[in-house]
Amino acid sequence: MVIATGLIFTVSADLRLSSLREVHHELLMRVGLFEESDLTKVHVVRAGVPEDLITSEMSNCKIWRYRLSIPAKYHLCYQNHQGLVKADAPGGLGGSSRTWGSPNPEPSEVVFSVSFVQDNGEWTLSVNHIGGASSHAVPKDFDINSVDDLVVEEVVDFGVTRSFSADEPICLLRIREKNEALNRDGTKKQGLYRGFVFYLFEKQREKAFSAWASGQV
Structure with a gap:
């Protein structure tokens, strides 16, 4: 009788543990949980779109959403x-924008x-963050639908956490064509691709970041 009771308790505990693991995994995938605790670093996780923000119009959307600590x-x-x-x-040719958020104590x-x-x-690029929001037209011949x-x-x-030093620039997302862009005469634009790129960095590192983007370093 004692053995049977112990077996039932073990099975019940295993089921609860399995259920908790499933919940944890779902939160990792849907919400994005930080699995690092070093408060001196920047931590990044990818998060799904909250259900209350999903609309019927979003069926034709490509969304990348990140939570940052x-x-x-x-x-x-x-x-x-x-x-x-x-x-x-960072850097290249074309349009660019730079925005700041206020430091939190x-x-x-x-x-x-x-x-x-x-x-x-037609496709439109929308960027949202603590510093504001912006929209940009996407060229008609840039097929974002075929990622x-x-x-x-x-x-x-x-389901993964990445951590960075506070003084390290972070490329959050880069989307580009596989082949280099072409000049009007058909020659390649060396090292340049049609696309979009999004960076995060600490404002105190702005001068160094700008030098990197302009190819000075």
């Missing part, structure tokens, strides 16, 4: 670049998202 007094700065981008650095969390929204056959034909470099995928 940032250290106290971290003065975050975002830079977006669209047009011709580099494969391994305590460690905090922020959300950064990139959405490609299709409406009447398998593009190079998509994410800072992190679902």
Whole structure:
């Protein structure tokens, strides 16, 4: 009788543990949980879109959404670049924008998202973060709908936490064509690809970041 009772208790405990693991995994995939606790670093997880934000219009969307845990007094700065981008650095040719958020005296969390929204056959890029929001037209011949034909470099995928030093620039997302862009005469634009890239860095490192983006370092 004691053995049977112990067996039932063990099975019940195993079932509860399995259920908790399933819940934890679901939260990792849907919400994005930070599995690192060093408050001096920047931690990034990919998160799903909350159900209350999902609409019928989002069926034709491509969305990358990240949660970031940032250290106290971290003065975050975002830079977006669209047009011709580099494969391994910020900068390039085309349009760019740089925005800042106010530093928080305590460690905090922020959300950064990139959405490609299709409406009447045309795609629009929407960028949302603590510093504001912006929208940009996507060239008609840039087929964001076929992501398998593009190079998509994410800072992190679902269920994983990546950590960075506070003074380290972070490429959150880069989406580009596989082949280098072409000049009008058919020759290649060396090291430049049509696409989009999104970086995060600490504002105190702005001068160094700008030098890197312009190819000075």
